[in-house]
Structure formats: C-alpha cells, structure tokens
Amino acid sequence: MTFLINVENWEWSDIFTITLVGYSVVFLVLVLLIYVFKLMPVVLNYKKRKSVEPGGAKMKGTEAHYVAGEVNAAIAMSLILYFNEQQHDDESNVITIKRVARIYSPWSSKIYSVNNVLR
Amino acid sequence: MTFLINVENWEWSDIFTITLVGYSVVFLVLVLLIYVFKLMPVVLNYKKRKSVEPGGAKMKGTEAHYVAGEVNAAIAMSLILYFNEQQHDDESNVITIKRVARIYSPWSSKIYSVNNVLR
Amino acid sequence: MTFLINVENWEWSDIFTITLVGYSVVFLVLVLLIYVFKLMPVVLNYKKRKSVEPGGAKMKGTEAHYVAGEVNAAIAMSLILYFNEQQHDDESNVITIKRVARIYSPWSSKIYSVNNVLR
Amino acid sequence: MRKFATVFTIMGLLYVLSAFFGQAELYAQTAGASSGSLANALNVFWKHTGFSSVDYKYLLMIAVGLFFIYLAIRYNYEPLLLVPIGTGIIIGNIPLMEGFQIGIYEEGSVLNYLYFGVLKGVYPPLIFLGIGAMTDFSSMISNPRLMLLGAAAQLGVFGTFIGAMAMGFEIREAAAISIIGGADGPTAIFASSKLAPHFIGSIAIAAYSYMALVPVIQPPIMNLLVSKKERLIKMKPPRAVSKLEKILFPLIGLILTLFISPSALPLLGMLFFGNLLKESGVTNRLAETARTSLIDIITIVLGLTVGASTQAVRLLEDPVTGEMVNKGFLTSGSIKIFVLGAFSFAVATAGGLLFAKIMNLFLKEGNKVNPLIGAAGVSAVPASARVAQQEGLKADPSNHLLMHAMAPNVSGVIGSAVAAGIMMNFLL
C-alpha cells in the first residue's frame, strides 16, 4: 500500500522519523484516554447530583472516595505480603486451583485409579 | 526417505525382521528408563544425605518408605472398592464437578495482583 | 443435484409448493415423534408391570405421576418469580460468578428455566 | 500536570491537523523521497487512522453496537449474545485501510480466521451440542401432543419465505431470511451460511434483536387473538418422566428426524447428541464441558465475528457491470431483512396461537390447551415461554403455564431445524 520508506535503502532520517512519530502517537493515545477519564467522573457526578438533589446530601464526594482508596491500599499490602511469602517459600503452596473434583474417568477409561491428583 | 522394504513385494524375512527389531527397541527404551529410575533415588539420596549429615539422622531410609507404601496400598484398596461399587450402582452419583478455584495468575505472570475477580 | 426449480426463473407456484411441502414435513416429523412418545410409556409400563407383577402393587400409575407434576409446577412458579425479580431489579446481583452453577442462560437466552441440570 | 498534558495534546493535534489539511502529502510529493520524511510519516500515520476514512455510516453502526450493549446490560436482554455481537459491531466498523490483514473480510487476518467457523457453519452445531447438554426435554416427553404447537409456529418461516420472495429477494436469500422466523440464532446462522453467506450478519442480528424483543412483540398479538375465557383454561400438571424415557428421547429423536430430514443433521444431530450426553448419566463430565467451556468459547467467537461482519460499507466490484458497489451492512437489503424479521415473529406467534385454538376444537372439555402457550412455539427459548406464563398470570394469578409452555418452546427448536433442512434440500 503506502510504504513510507524503501525497505531496502532506508536512511537514518527515516528511522528517526518513525521513532519520533511512533513515540508521539503512543503518547497521543494515552493522553486522550487521560482526558476522557478525567472528564468522566465529572460528567457522571453531574448527572447523578442532578438526579439525587431532591433526595438530599447522599454523596460525600471525594472524601468518601479516599476512604475506599485506603481500603484498596490495605488490600494491596496484604496482597504484596502474600505474594512475597509465596515467592520465597521453598515448597510454594501455589497449588490451590483444586476443583474439588475427583477427576474421574477420562479417555479410554483411563481412570488411573491410583492417581492422587489432589495432593 | 529410507524405505526398508519394498512395500509391494515384501518378503516374510522382512516382516520378521521388523517384528524382531521393533520388539527389541520397545524393550530397549523401557530398560533404559528402568536403569535411570533405579539410579535416581541413589543419586538423590546421596546428595540429600550429604546436605543433611551435619543436621543428624533425619532420614530413616527405606523403612519409612515402606510405611508410606502401605498407606498407598490402603488407598488403592478403598479406590477399588469404590469403583466396584460405582460400577454396579444403577443410579451413580458421579456428579460432583464443582470448581472452588480462585482464579490466580494468568499469562506472562499477569497476576494483576489487584484484580478482585471474585467479588 | 436435483434442483427442484430454476433458481433464476422461478414461478409463484413453485414457491407455494415449497411452502406447502415444507410446512407439512415439519408437521410430519413432529407428529411421528408424538406417536412414538405416546406409545413409549405404554410399552415401558407393560414391560415393567410384567417384571413387577410377582412383587406386588408397586406402581400406583398415573396418579403418582401427577403428584410429581405438581412439584414441577411449584418449581416452575418459584423460578418464574425468581426471574421476574431479577429482571426488574435495577442493580441486578447476577454477578456472583458462581458456577456452583445453575447453568443459567446459554445461547440465545436458552435458559430452559425448567432444566434441572444439577440433579 | 494540566499544563504538561496540554503541551502534549497540542503537539498531537498539530500533527493531526497538518496531515488533515493535506499539506503533508503535498509536501511529501514535492520534496522528494529522502527529505520530508516527517511529513511523509505523518501522512502515512494519518491515512491509517480511522479518522481519515471515517464515514457517518460507520459511526451509525458503532452507535448501534453501543445500543446493543446498553440493552444487554440495562435490560438484561440476551446479554450473552448482545454483548459479544455489540462489541463485534463496533470492532467491525472501525474504518480501516485495506491490505494490512486486519479487517474480518481480509484473508489472513485474525478475525477472518475466527470467522471461518461462521462461514462454514461449524459453530452453530457446536452451540446446539451445548444447548442439548443443558436442555431438559421432560415437559415435551410428558405431553407430546403439545409438540404440534412447535410445528405450527413454523408458519413464521414459510410465511416469511413468501414475503421475502414478494419483496424481490433472490430465492436462496429468501430461504435464508425466512429462517429468522424460527427464532433460533444458531439455526438462522447455519442456514444463511449455506444459502446466503453475504447476509449472515444481517440475518443473525435481526434474529437476535427480535428474540430480545419477544416480550414486546408477543403480548399485543395475544391480546388480539386469545379471548379472556380461553386464557383461563387450566391444564393438567404434566406427568413425571422416567430416566429411561429421557435417555430414549434423544436416540429416537435423532434417528427419526434425521431419516426424514437429513439436511438437519449438523444441527439436530448435535442437539440430540448433547442431550444424550446429559441424560445417559455416565458421561456427565462431557456434558458439563459441552454446556460450559465449549459453548462459552464458541459463543464468544461466534458473537464477536458475526457482529464484526456487519461492516457498514464494503465496496466490491460488481461481477457484471464492473462498478464498485456497496455490499456492506447499511444497504436496502438489511432494512428489508429487518422488516421481514418483525413480520416473521408476528406470523409465527399467530401461527402458534391459532393452531392451539384449532386443536381445542378437537379436544374434549378438561383436556383443552390454553392457547397462550401456542405463542411459545416460536422458540426463542425461554423468553416466549415466559411471556406465555406472564400473560396467563395476568388473567388468573394461580394459572402457571410455564411448564406447559416449555413443550412447544423446545419442540419449536426441532421444528425450525427441520424447516431449515427442507429449505436446504430444495434450494442448495
């Protein structure tokens, strides 16, 4: 289709151009997303406030949010501790995907009766 | 590639050769596996013993193994009884396929530690 | 193979014929199924009765069946109530990834509300 | 922070604008190959963006996709289908430059590979396998005569066939469109993949749209055709069905229906196979997988690609005139299909209701059928059975019709598959 450069006889200027444009586009995309998500809560809250107004002061705004955020942070901490532990543990107990499921009788009656899949 | 025999004009000697070589190769493969697995516990125990030695008499060796083996045998028996029962039972209650499964750790370690998939 | 009509120069009579034959065949298939399933319990009961006879009056016949049917109806009612509730609820709590799973809603909303998959 | 982001955004906008005014292109042409590579690059970038080739039609389709997703989430209308299809519509209508193996109609693209199973009719039978593995046919077995209602409702199929011919469709297209009247997504997709592959998207979307709207379409027709007195008819509770009958059902159904209509084999063969896996009692793990992982995977891929096949504009060379013609979704064909779809659902409903009334002429008092359950013969399982139940409750809050309605509901699935098979017999 529209080849920017000659694939065989490229020049360094082309390379730098691709780099520059490419890197800028990555920023462009994410900057647009940033604006959208900066605006979104404003729009949504505006709509909500309008519909809530008659009912009274239901929303405490940002403060309430931060509380929830603290909870998140606590969860994050416990997670990190959990993962750390898991990583340094020699016999890692990562196992728990147990479907309580006895895996009974597969293919060609290969029940392998003695297989203790869930150790 | 390298056809051993003429597929159209084979001779009985070819057939017997294939049979002989084939059967021998099957044995060869499994005999090699036998040697490896006969040697393996020796090697592993040797390494373990070396690292355990300063700590003392942690391993009781083969006897301890046999105990575990007895447990296995008991399990096997209960399994066989279980399967027999299952087979003769008309309305088998085979149903239990429930997964309890926390879904942890996806692709490329994408654990996304903060994802609370199970809300 | 055997084209019934000229795809390019069809006539209305062909269209009506296809319609007539097609609709009749649909009925034919289902009518045959009806006869089979009308006959089936008769045949099965006959065989059962023959084998049960020496044992005594084990089957109470249709009445017993209707009782089971009432139970079904009750289940159906509770299901319908359940679904109604679910549908009108604003923040539906359908979320719970529980595959403990009523297998609810498959393809094309084929909830088959009365299916008791997990017996 | 704001300052910072602003700088970047302005930079980006400048690029875009410069490209937009075509100066980059101009510059690139005059300045030769080696110089001006920045303008050239911006130009190439711009041409690849969706903005360069956007058309109001694409935006319209994206709005449709969003609307489907909204319906699914807000009103819980067939979410397992409308969410994937809606997302597919959005993805399929991002304006693309061709030749980069991205679009669903370009050979070698990922979407094209996934679409293969739709185009060759492979996914619908696998969906039917899963449906068979989750369907309980008890209510049908216990009261077989109600199956007639499932047959009667196929009037929607054959009525629409005539309608589509009258509206000027080619005969195979008309046959494919008529299956919308069966109110079964997989059947409609399968039939159109064989009879009119270029209409798969329109037909599938019409079928699922109206299936989602069954609670809106059916009640007025019921009001029109069923009298207050008829609505009060109470039916005997169905008898219980033995395990053996449940096992025999898929086997007998399989052999009987396929002998009469072998073209329905891929659909009905799989449906009954799935049901046998469920009822046999010895293959539960297979049935479980068929009705969970397998059907889910196929549903995701089928929904997404069927949605993505609705590209608004798709210019193809006309084989006769050599002109480029729009064979995309937004053409008069799709609109006609939507009109016919609404018609077919109405006719099917009427067919079921009226046939129930006719049956009552032959039935003794105390054994009569409540005509409301006739409407469930259109299938659209289980939505239409629920509509019958709700309408029944309106007339008499103690009259639960759901169990009875399941029989025509489920037999309607078989009926449509047979009808689709007949159409293929005659026209392939």
Add this chain to the structure above:
Amino acid sequence: MRKFATVFTIMGLLYVLSAFFGQAELYAQTAGASSGSLANALNVFWKHTGFSSVDYKYLLMIAVGLFFIYLAIRYNYEPLLLVPIGTGIIIGNIPLMEGFQIGIYEEGSVLNYLYFGVLKGVYPPLIFLGIGAMTDFSSMISNPRLMLLGAAAQLGVFGTFIGAMAMGFEIREAAAISIIGGADGPTAIFASSKLAPHFIGSIAIAAYSYMALVPVIQPPIMNLLVSKKERLIKMKPPRAVSKLEKILFPLIGLILTLFISPSALPLLGMLFFGNLLKESGVTNRLAETARTSLIDIITIVLGLTVGASTQAVRLLEDPVTGEMVNKGFLTSGSIKIFVLGAFSFAVATAGGLLFAKIMNLFLKEGNKVNPLIGAAGVSAVPASARVAQQEGLKADPSNHLLMHAMAPNVSGVIGSAVAAGIMMNFLL
C-alpha cells in the same frame, strides 16, 4: 386429539406413499417443468429422505451404534468413548444424498471439518496431553523393573502385525491394525491416521470394543497360564516417591524415549508434557484445564467423528478398474480387523503373563512378581489393572495387586507409543 393427529399423519403418509411408488417422478417427467411442481417437490423431498436410499447395512450399523450406547449406559463400559462413538455411528449411517455437504466424507461439511483433526492425527496427542496431566506415574517410578511387563505385552502388537500380513493386508494396513494390540485408543488412531487412514474407523472401534471387553477377555487367559500358587505371591508394598522424582520423571522420559524413537514424539512428547504440567507444582491451572475442558472437548469431537466415519456403504471408484467399489465399513476388511483385534488382545495378555513368569526365574524368593500383574501390561488403563486386582483377590482376599499392576499398566502406554513410532519409522 387423536382424530386430529390422525388426519395429519395420513396426509403425510399419502405423500410418502405416492412418492414411493415413483408416480411423482413419472408425473414430473411427463408434465413438463412448470406444471406438476407439487409432485416434483414431493419427489425431491422423498429423494432426500433417508428412506429413499436406505439399505439393510445402514440399519445394521445403526443397531451397532445403539448397542454401543447400551453397553456404555447399562454396564458402564468405557462410557466416555462408547457413547460418542455409538452416536457417531448412528449419525454416520443416516443414508444421505451426496452433494449437500452433510456427510463426513464430503468436503465443506461440518463433520468433515471436525474429522480433520482425526485424519491429520491432531486429536490423539491432545488426548495424551490430558492423560499425562491426570496420570500418576508413582507406582512405575517406585518399582521400575515392572516396566518390563509393559514392554513384554507389546507382543500383542508385533504378533498381530504378522497375523495381519498372513491375512493378506497390505503392509502399512497391517502395521496400523497391529497397534490395536497396544490397547490404547489414541495411539491406534494416530498410527492408523498416518499408515492407513481408510481404516481409522474400524481400527478405533475394534480397539475400544476390546478395551471395553478386557474384563471378559483376560480372565480365561489368566486361568490358562497362571497357577494357583503363583497367584498367591504377595509383593512388597512400593516405596514412596519424592516430589523431585516425580518432576524428573517426565523430563527424563521425554528426552530418553524421543531420542530413541522420535516418531513417537507427538504422542509421548504430549504425554510427558502433560505430566510435567501436573507434577511441576507451579502450573496447576494448565494441568487442570488439560485434564478437564481440553480433553473433554477433544473426546467429544474425536469420538463422534470416529464413529461417524464408519459409513456402512461408501462407493468409490476403483483407480484401476474404474468400477464403483464399496470402501465403507461393512466390508470383509472390517471383519478381519475385528478378528485380529481379539487375537491381539489375547496375545498381549499372554505376553505379559508369560514374561512375568520368566522374570520370576531370575528373581530371588521374596522378591518375585505376581504373574497376574503381567496382564496389566496391555494397558487399557485402568481396566486391565483392575482385572489383575480382582483375580488376585479371588485367590487371596487380602492380596491387593492394584498398586503393583499400575506400573505395567502405565508403562504399557509408553511401550505401545514406542512400538507405533517404530512401525512408522519403518513403513512411512
């Protein structure tokens, strides 16, 4: 009601009868194209039904399919395979008109697409992946010398190879048939897909039939070859196996077996890979999926299509004479394959039993092997291990052989895959 249904049935029968007597066809021919479209339509419909081209052979095969399903449900014989295969046999023997992309051998049909994975040998390795992910090789690791019994039982394979040659099969066909003696479905299907694709159906069905019949076939041979005294031999309980050994097993097994027999790579590579996923302890979610969803999906599709490939009559042009020859299932070839299959299971069992007796000549008292477990070397996991256990219990109710029998049982799987690899080495 009855009246009503009767009217419809009679109408339907009239149609069918009129077509049956060929009058419709006659009429259509004489009356020209435009008139007589009803008779024409009925004629087309009739020709498409299974009734028009039915043959007692098809009905016989359908009966076989039903019998398989009966065995599976009633006696719990390998239900996960016999139910899909049985259903497949029924579906594959609905008499079809060709050219409508329905039958499994018609390009473009759904069944044909699903059969692709059988024909190209893709499904069996995936089955082995799942089997690897659910098999515990402990008993083999803890008592490696018992693996020899798994090797010895491959006598069934090589004996059958000679037998098949003697019965006049082409050499590659003989090799494919011989793998029935390995008593492993996926291995037999894989080998025949490479060596003799036209026999996949017969070989698979023979293999699974006899695997289901292991509890019937083996005890008489045991009675013949194993003395009462030998049956009483008690074996030491196996030692416990460490986690490290379990992890090393698939890795060493993989490298060793594949260096010696690279043709077994698709089967053994996947088997050991699956086992590594299970034993590594860090990839449980992959192992879990491999032994549930993945193996189930493949089992459903493989079983159904292998069954459906057993079309009773399949007329193909002979490349030499130009005549139409029946290359379907009901030919002398299939019957010979079934005879050879029974033979192969018997020989394999005898091979395992006798080799155990030979081993005892070399073993010290107290270390001897109970010959009964030799029979488990045929694999057919775990049926033959259970037979050994049951026969052992008959002689001494306290002598549990199951754990010991698992070692030859599992090593028999490896042995057959190696044997199949060798056959392919020599004959492809």
Add this chain to the structure above:
Amino acid sequence: MRKFATVFTIMGLLYVLSAFFGQAELYAQTAGASSGSLANALNVFWKHTGFSSVDYKYLLMIAVGLFFIYLAIRYNYEPLLLVPIGTGIIIGNIPLMEGFQIGIYEEGSVLNYLYFGVLKGVYPPLIFLGIGAMTDFSSMISNPRLMLLGAAAQLGVFGTFIGAMAMGFEIREAAAISIIGGADGPTAIFASSKLAPHFIGSIAIAAYSYMALVPVIQPPIMNLLVSKKERLIKMKPPRAVSKLEKILFPLIGLILTLFISPSALPLLGMLFFGNLLKESGVTNRLAETARTSLIDIITIVLGLTVGASTQAVRLLEDPVTGEMVNKGFLTSGSIKIFVLGAFSFAVATAGGLLFAKIMNLFLKEGNKVNPLIGAAGVSAVPASARVAQQEGLKADPSNHLLMHAMAPNVSGVIGSAVAAGIMMNFLL
C-alpha cells in the same frame, strides 16, 4: 533381576554399536535387497534415532529448555510460560530425520498444525481476551495521569528499534525485535508473526526471559536514577471507581485507541472485549471461560509451539546463492536479539523513571509522583509493579506503592500494543 536386565541392555547396545560403526549400512549395500534385512532394519532404525544426527547445538538447546523449567519450578519465574516453552525447546531440539511429518516446520505434522495459530497471529489476541477478562483497570481509571508513565516506558521499544537498525538487522526485523521492549509476550509474538516470522522463537524467548528477570534488571537502574528523597514520596490513595466507569472504560478505550491505531485492533480489540465481558456484570460465564479454559488452552499450545520453534539447526537453501544455510535458533541473530532485549528492558525502565521525574517538575507539592512507579510502565504485569513496591518499602516500610504502580503497569500494555500497531502501519 539385574542379570536379566543386563542381558537385554547388552543386546540393545550391540545393535546400536553395530549400526554406529556403519557396518550395517555397508553390509546392506553389498548384500543386496533381499538378504541382510536385519542389518538393513537396524540401520534404518539407527538413522531414525536422535543419536544418529545429534549435534552439540541440539544438546545445548535441550539444556536451555531444562534451565527454563528449573527457573520456573525453583524460583517461580513465570512458570505458566517457562514450563511450556522449556518443554517446547526440548521437544523442538530432538534431532529428527526429515520427511516423516514430525518436526514443527514440516507440513502436515501435528506441531505444525498447532504452530499455525502462532504463525498467523491468532493465539496472542485470544490470550489478550483472557487477560482483559481478568484485569481490573480500576487503578488506572482512578488516576489517569499515571497512564503517561506507561507511554513513556515505550522508549524501550523505539530505542531498541534504533539499536537494532544499528546492529544491522533488516528494517522489519528491527521493528519486530523492538517490541521486546514492550515487555508483553503476546504483543511481541503477534508483531513478529507479522513482521519477521523467522524470529518468532528468538523474540518470544528473549521477551519472556527478561520478563522473568525483571526483579533482577530493574533495581540497579532505580538506584542509579531515583534519589533517596524521591523514594520517600507518598502518594494519595486512589479514589474508588464506580461500576459504571468500569463498564465505560473498555468501550471508550476500544473506540479511541482503535480509531487512532487500527493496526492494534486484534490485540486491543480483544483486550477491551474481554474486559467488557468481565465488567458488564451480565456475561460472567463468558468472562469466566475466557480467563480460565480458553486462555489456558491457548497458553499451553502457544508456549509449547513457540518453544519448539527454536530448532537449533535448520538448514534452508539460500534463495540467492543456493547454499544450505543454518536458519535455526543458534545463529548470531538470536544472540544479538538477546543483547538488544536486555538493552530494551533497561531503556524502558529508565524511560519510565525519568518521565516520572519530569512530571514532578510540573506537579504541585503533595501531588507529586513517586518516580519508582515509573518503572512499572514497562508492563511485564505484575512483576514490575511488585518491584516498585519492594523498592518503595526498602526506603520507607509504610509506603505501599503497589496500587499506584498498577496504573502505569496496565497502561504499558496498551502503550506497547499501540506501538506495535504503529510499527506495522509503517512497515507492512
């Protein structure tokens, strides 16, 4: 027992030795076709074994495979990938005789069929579907400006592009290699399948190796670039995100990113689709399947075949000179790719860190960003976010950065996909 096994082993060794000394072959040649079939058979057998064509390079690769598996099991480094890839490397480096449909590059082999999805870029989007269905984008939505860090870290991609050109790669190869800097396996595999298919193996393995080594690579760079004082910066806890915002995110993200970079459609379209399935609240069963069975099946097959594609030696005819050239894994190209990979991870990390410091110049006190989380912009989810957390804890045991680090971490995934899309726009 020992005696017994010895006899057999010696027999086997004798066979092997006789073949090894080539006498068998010699004999076969002199003795004619009909006689000497045993020597001939042994010769054929020997030629098929891996021993006959083994090369130290294959053994080296097998050692690499074993090392990967060791890392995965011992240190829990990306086990879900390193175990399948490691096993794949072993399987792909069993020396094979060609022409028997076993090797991954031979048409018709099982591995080749499974590799198809890698070669055509079908698997990576399905992986992204599953990732979308398990990812919670809350932290990104609640603090959108942190997304810039995910963009900044793409410096690794573009820096590596220049580096690869400087090292003499062809321009498309350089673009494919550069995506290693994105630290996302599926993206790297997808891009190289389109831009430089012969490097898929090397690129994938470099990407996953360095992703596993993120905890080793990043801390020194952090020490170099982030001062003690900066490490102590505490960030406000993120606000809670409403359900509606979570639903809108994938929809807006989908439309916005795809309009700007349509070439990222297969990856980002699937990522956001998966996330919509998760967040919509009405399609949980689909999301559940996407993030379990579906992603697991694809992971198994993708990992295994990508590993198996690293055949050490692969002699192909040079189109120009006609000579046989080694296009396998063990060539200078792979080594350069590994060097560039290390470089790209370092540059990406530096890019993220420095950009965070630049951002702080524009931000008010109390609102500043802890530069450590900039390193998480490389993605390699969630390893790099954890590194940021751990380094933060070293400076201040009460400063938990994980939640904040997830935002650049996840946006880095989007950034890399966009970067890969741009590369394809320019160079395909």
